Amino acid sequence: MNNKVVVLENETEAAELIRNYLSEIEDIELDKIYTDYDEGVEYCKNTKPHIVIYSTTENKITNKNIITQLADKNINTIVLSSNYTTNLVIEALRYGAKDFISKPIIKKDFINSIKKCCKEMVKTINKSNIISIYSNKGGIGKTTIATNLAVEFARQTREKVVLVDLNLPLGDITTFINIKPSVTITSAIETATHKGAEAVFNACKQYKDTSLYVLAEPIYMEESHTMTPTHIYKLFEYLRESFSYILVDVGTNVDKTNIKILELSDLILLVSIVNLPLIRNCQRCLDLFNNLCFDENKTKIIINRYLENDEIKIEDVEKVLNQNIYWKIPNNYFTIMSSINKAMPVCEINENSNVTLSFSGLASKLTEDIIAKDFIINQ
Ligand SMILES: Nc1ncnc2c1ncn2[C@@H]1O[C@H](COP(=O)(O)OP(=O)(O)O)[C@@H](O)[C@H]1O
Ligand SMILES: [Mg+2]
Known part of the structure; x- marks a missing residue:
C-alpha cells in the first residue's frame, strides 16, 4: 500500500x-x-x-x-x-x-x-519514556509532584500519558485527583499476563477528558504482595505500547519491585528537601544508583519545598551531592494543601500560583530534554 x-x-x-x-x-x-x-x-x-x-x-x-x-x-x-x-x-x-x-x-x-x-x-511501538519519581523517604512530596507533573505533561504534549501508582501497599494518587477506577494495578497485571497491551490500556482510567490516564493503587494492602519484578517488566512493556509518557510514583522501599522499575526508567526524578538528613538520604540513593550501574544522566535531582532564604544554600547541596539540581519547586503549603484537600491538581486551584508555574516549567524542561535526546539519537 x-x-x-x-x-x-x-x-x-x-x-x-x-x-x-x-x-x-x-x-x-x-x-x-x-x-x-x-x-x-x-x-x-x-x-x-x-x-x-x-x-x-x-x-x-x-x-x-x-x-x-x-x-x-x-x-x-x-x-x-x-x-x-x-x-x-x-x-x-x-x-x-x-x-x-x-x-x-x-x-x-x-x-x-x-x-x-x-x-x-x-513499527507499532511508540517511543515512550518512563519517568519515575523517587525518594527513599515518605512525606517529601513524591505523589504531589508525580500527579501535578502528569497533568502538565498531558496538557502540554497532548500525547497519551499514564500515571502509575507503584507506591505499594499504600498508594494515594486516586485521592489526589479524585478518580474512581474500576481496575487497580494488581488486576492490570493479571490482565497483562493473559490479554496483552490493549487490555492493559483499557485498565487505565482516563482523567476527565484529558490525555492523562491513571493506573491506580491496589484497594487491599495484601494485594501488592503478589507483585514480582517479572510482572512489573511485562506491565510496563505493554504500557510503553500505548503511552508516550509513563510517570511512576515509586514506593520508598528499596525492594526488588522498586529496583526493577527504577532500572526500567528512562529518567529518575530523585526528590529531596533542603535539610541535612534528607540530603544525606539523597546521597545514599545516588550511591545505590551508582552501584546498580545506572547511567549518571538518568537521575535528576528535584528540590521540593524550596525557600529562597534557606540557611543551607543550593550551591552547598550541589557540592555535597556532586551533581547539579535540575529543578526547584517552591514551598507553598497553602496551595498544595488546598489542592490535596479538594482532590484537584494545583493548576485547577490557582493557575498563577508559584507551584503551578513551577510544575509547568518542570514538565516543559523535561519534554524539551527528552525530545532533544531522542532527536540526537535518531540522527
Ligand atoms: N511544594 C510544597 N510546598 C508545601 N508543602 C508541600 C509541597 N509538596 C508537598 N507538600 C506537603 O507535603 C505533604 C506530603 O506530600 P506527598 O506528596 O503526599 O509526599 P509523599 O508522596 O512523598 O509521601 C503534603 O501533604 C503537603 O502538605
Ligand atoms: Mg505518596
Whole structure:
C-alpha cells in the first residue's frame, strides 16, 4: 500500500523540488500540494494522509496550530524551514512534528526523513519514556509532584500519558485527583499476563477528558504482595505500547519491585528537601544508583519545598551531592494543601500560583530534554 503525502508549501520552486524527490521514493504517493495552508489542513483532517510536509518561513512556530491539529489526528508531520535553530526544532517536535528538515532542501536528508517516517509507521511501538519519581523517604512530596507533573505533561504534549501508582501497599494518587477506577494495578497485571497491551490500556482510567490516564493503587494492602519484578517488566512493556509518557510514583522501599522499575526508567526524578538528613538520604540513593550501574544522566535531582532564604544554600547541596539540581519547586503549603484537600491538581486551584508555574516549567524542561535526546539519537 502506498503512503499518501500532502505538501503545504507556498514557494513554487520548493514545491516542484519536493514533487521530484517524492517521485523517487518507493511506496510514496503525492496526493496534493497546497499553497493555502488553512485549506490544506482542513483537507488533511478529513482525508488523514500518512505524511504531511509543512514548510514554514517563520522563525518561531507561531503557527503551532497546524502541527498540533495534525498531531491530534495522528498525522505524521515533517517540518521544513530555512530557520534551523535548536529552539525552533525543539518547539516543532514538542508540538508533535515527527522530523525537521532545513531549507534549502538536501535531497539525501529529505529522502531519509521520509523513509524514516515510513519505517516508524510500520513499527507499532511508540517511543515512550518512563519517568519515575523517587525518594527513599515518605512525606517529601513524591505523589504531589508525580500527579501535578502528569497533568502538565498531558496538557502540554497532548500525547497519551499514564500515571502509575507503584507506591505499594499504600498508594494515594486516586485521592489526589479524585478518580474512581474500576481496575487497580494488581488486576492490570493479571490482565497483562493473559490479554496483552490493549487490555492493559483499557485498565487505565482516563482523567476527565484529558490525555492523562491513571493506573491506580491496589484497594487491599495484601494485594501488592503478589507483585514480582517479572510482572512489573511485562506491565510496563505493554504500557510503553500505548503511552508516550509513563510517570511512576515509586514506593520508598528499596525492594526488588522498586529496583526493577527504577532500572526500567528512562529518567529518575530523585526528590529531596533542603535539610541535612534528607540530603544525606539523597546521597545514599545516588550511591545505590551508582552501584546498580545506572547511567549518571538518568537521575535528576528535584528540590521540593524550596525557600529562597534557606540557611543551607543550593550551591552547598550541589557540592555535597556532586551533581547539579535540575529543578526547584517552591514551598507553598497553602496551595498544595488546598489542592490535596479538594482532590484537584494545583493548576485547577490557582493557575498563577508559584507551584503551578513551577510544575509547568518542570514538565516543559523535561519534554524539551527528552525530545532533544531522542532527536540526537535518531540522527
Ligand atoms: N511544594 C510544597 N510546598 C508545601 N508543602 C508541600 C509541597 N509538596 C508537598 N507538600 C506537603 O507535603 C505533604 C506530603 O506530600 P506527598 O506528596 O503526599 O509526599 P509523599 O508522596 O512523598 O509521601 C503534603 O501533604 C503537603 O502538605
Ligand atoms: Mg505518596
